[in-house]
Amino acid sequence: MSLSILQTLTGHVQAAFAALDLPPKQGRVIRSDRPDLAPFQCNGALAAAKAAKKNPREIAASVVEILTGNPDIADMEIAGPGFINLTPTDALITSRANALAASERTGAEHVAQPQKIVVDYGGANVAKPMHVGHLRSAVIGESLKRLLRFRGHDVTGDVHLGDWGLQMGHLISELEHEQPDLPYFDAKITNGYPTESPVSMDDMARLYPAASAKSKDDPARLKLSQEATAELQAGRAGYRALLDHFITVSIAYLKRGYGELGVEFDLWKGEASVDPLIPGMIDDLIAMGITEESDGALIIPVDETYDADKRKGIPPVMLRARTGAVLYHTTDLATLIDRKNEIGPDKIYYVVDQRQAMHFDQVFRACAKAGWYERDQLEHLGFGTVNGKDGKPFTTRGGGTLRLADLTEMMRDAAQERLAASGIGQDFDPEELEDIANKVGMAALKFADLQNQRTTNYVFDVERFVSFEGKTGPYLLYAAVRIKSLLRRAAKQGVTPGTINAVEDAEQKLVLTLDHFDDALAHAEDKRMPHILCDHVYSLAQAFSKFYAECPVLQDGVADETKASRLALAKLTLRQLTLGMGILGIDIPERM
RNA sequence: GGUUCCAUAGCUCAACUGGAUAGAGCAGCCGCCUUCUAAGCGGCAGGUUGAAGGUUCGAGUCCUUCUGGGACCGCCA
Incomplete structure (x- = not known):
């Protein structure tokens, strides 16, 4: 793959800096803040002047003098303080455009040093229905996984189910309360349990909140759940059998839910799956001498300045509770060991709610103390909450949480309405209509989420989501679909893509945008921020829309070679849109 | 009380290791469909970047203080 225009210009300017005995690094070229003046700029003369205590404009003038006559540079100008x-030449733009068109990945490079990476995302719990709160982890995690994989890393996505804590004790004890005669509760029976689950997903969705609510103001009820949790973890056969049912039923349900979102995990491991590692791990930690007994619990202090009374500092990691049950910290640590044994990752990313930042800080500190991973191998990629218009976490009008299935249905319905309103889909068969509506709704939902900077909270406004205009998923689909239509028409007319010759302003701007793909991908990876890629894909769709409006492709009166050039440009754009949107988890229909 | 994140146009959000005139979308106003999909394109208007200081040739970005808001703070996950 040839160099991007940006890289080409950077090379020239850096060479000029080097020739002047200035740090080549300062010769870095960036896309211009003032595209009305020129597409690219270099601000290095200012930094260089500061270090060399010289006049920045003089340095800039020297650089320009060296670069004068460079065959890739059409125009240079010193502005402002330096x-x-x-402005690149037409020849450079055109040659790059053809290189991109010849590139299978439209200019996207693979990283020089691929890493083995685990992305821990999804955040689903056994027995709990999926609601809007699960959306972000799934959508962001999936796109990060795809991004890293596309960049060339060896990536494993793990859903890491919540299936081992008190919630299981809640479920078991509440089920016992409701159906005490089930064989799982008879301590004398230790095998031969029914193969059919005694509960459905709906049952669990009812049992868990019931137990949780009762336990809130009834210590005796809470104790039942805690005891059940401890017994489960101690290996009581009936409880283990129940847990297996819970997990099997939940995974079947979750696979459907995540499948609808286009989210696929390589591993469906959970906390329960690392249970066998825990006793040995705790022994090791004790042997290392980093644990302490405290109020009957086993802990790892992770902050010397911690003061429980003043509520200052970072609390210790809880390995084992007073009840004997292990906790979230313990299973997360055991999971780190499991991953070390099974995968040996260079990096592990946790795509989990920002509110759990301290939890991960604790786990990572403990892990560093144990010497299992370097601190920079573990990273919590927190994300903000999805809020309603009132600024509080999103709920239905009634105050309950909105189920994910209801949300996706809402998006699909809105898309169907919009499709009907446009009158375009009248001759489509119902199956295709349904498929289009699904893709449009999903694109709207995902893009609306992903375009927000990962770490901040954002407001979920249903009306805005279903408007499908402006900076939205459907806008992207629309641009792509128009290209598909154009390509079909071209095929019918016998026009084929040819050599690109970018001469019009809209054509050149489109090429410059296309050429930014690799940068956007690298930047998005560097920050682990999908919204950076969203911005690129949106800019690309915008640049294409302008090109489409200003540069007729197949219309009468357009010269044959211009048709072939523009068609090639359109095709290249479609390929890059498809790649970029694919990383965001957005599927493009054939027409809409 | 402690820790931490945030505050940018009427609304929702961007702004790449500090750079020129802080950008998009929505909402508002004005144009553009007998020819490639108007879910589109062009244009207008909209800002003391919460406040006050400081560092710098240069600050939305870095430092300090203040105001307002969110999140978290040992046996839940």
């Missing part, structure tokens, strides 16, 4: 504005 900015160098750079």
Whole structure:
């Protein structure tokens, strides 16, 4: 793959800096803040002037002098305090456009040093229905996984089910309360349990909140759940058999839910799956001498300045509770060991709610104390909450949580309505209509989520989501679908893509945008922020829409070679849109 | 009380290791469909970047203080 225009210009300017005995690093070229003046700029003369205590404009002038006559640079200009504005030649733009068209990945490079990475996302719990709160982890995690994989890393996505804590004790004890005669509760029976689950997903969705609510103001009821949790973890056969049912039923349900979102995990492991590692791990930690007994619990202090009375500092990691049950910390640590044994990852990313930042800080500190991983191998990629218009976590009008299935149905319905309103889909068969509505709704939902900076909270406004205009998923689909239509029409007319010759302003801007793909991907990876890729894909769709409006492709009166050039440009755009949106988890229909 | 994140146009959000005139979308106003999908394109208007200081040739970005808001703070996950 040839160099991008940006890289080409950077090379020239850095060479000029080096020739002047200035740090080549400062010769870095960036996309211009003032595209009205020139597409590219270099601000390095200012930084260089500061270090060398010289006049920045003089340095800029020297750089320009060296670069004068460079065959890739059409125009240079020194502006303001010492900015160098750079305009590439038409020849450079055109040759790059053809290189991109010839590139299978439209210019996207693979990283030089691929890493083995685990992405822990999804955040689903056994027995709990999926609601809007699960959306972000799934959508962000999936796109990060795809991004890293596309960049060339060896990535494993793990759903890491919540299937081992008190919630299981809640379920078991509440089920016992409701159906005490089930064989799982008879301590004398230790095998031969029914193969059919005694509960459905709906049953669990009812039992868990019931137990949780009762336990809130009834210590005796809570104790039942805690005891059941401890017994389960101690290996009581009936409880283990129940847990297996819970997990099997939940995974079947979750696979459907995540499948609808286009989210696929490589591993469906959970907390329960690392249970066998826990006793040995605790022994090791004790042997290392980093544990302490405290109020009957086994802990690892992770902050010397911690003061429980003043509520200052970071609380210790809880390995084992007074009741004997292990906790969230313990299973997360055991999971780190499991991953070390099974995968040996260079990095592990946790795509989990920002509110759990301290939890991960604790786990990572404990892990560093144990010496299992370097601190920079573990990273919590927190995300903000989805809020309603009132700024509080999103709920239905009634105050309950909104189920994910209801949300996706809402999006699909809105898309169907919009499709009907446009009058385009009248001759489509119902199956295709349904498929289009699904893709449009899903694109709207995912893009609306992903375009927000990962770490901040954002407001979920249903009306805005279903408007499908402006900076939305459907806008992206629309651009792509128009290209598909164009390609079909071209095929019918016998026009084939040819050599790209970018001469019109809209054509050149489209090429410059296309050429930014690799940068956007690298930047998005570097920050682990999908919204950076969203911005790129949106800019691309915008650049194409302008091109489409200004540059007729197949219309009468357009020269044959211009048709072939523009068609090639359109096709290249479609390929990059498809790649970029694919990483975001957005599927494009054939027409809409 | 402690820790931490945030505050940018009427609304929702961007702004790449500090750079020029802080950008998009929505909402508002004005144009553009007998020819490639108007879920589109062009244009207008909209800002003391919460406040006050400081560092710097240069600050939305870095530092300090203040105001307002969110989240978290040992046996839940």
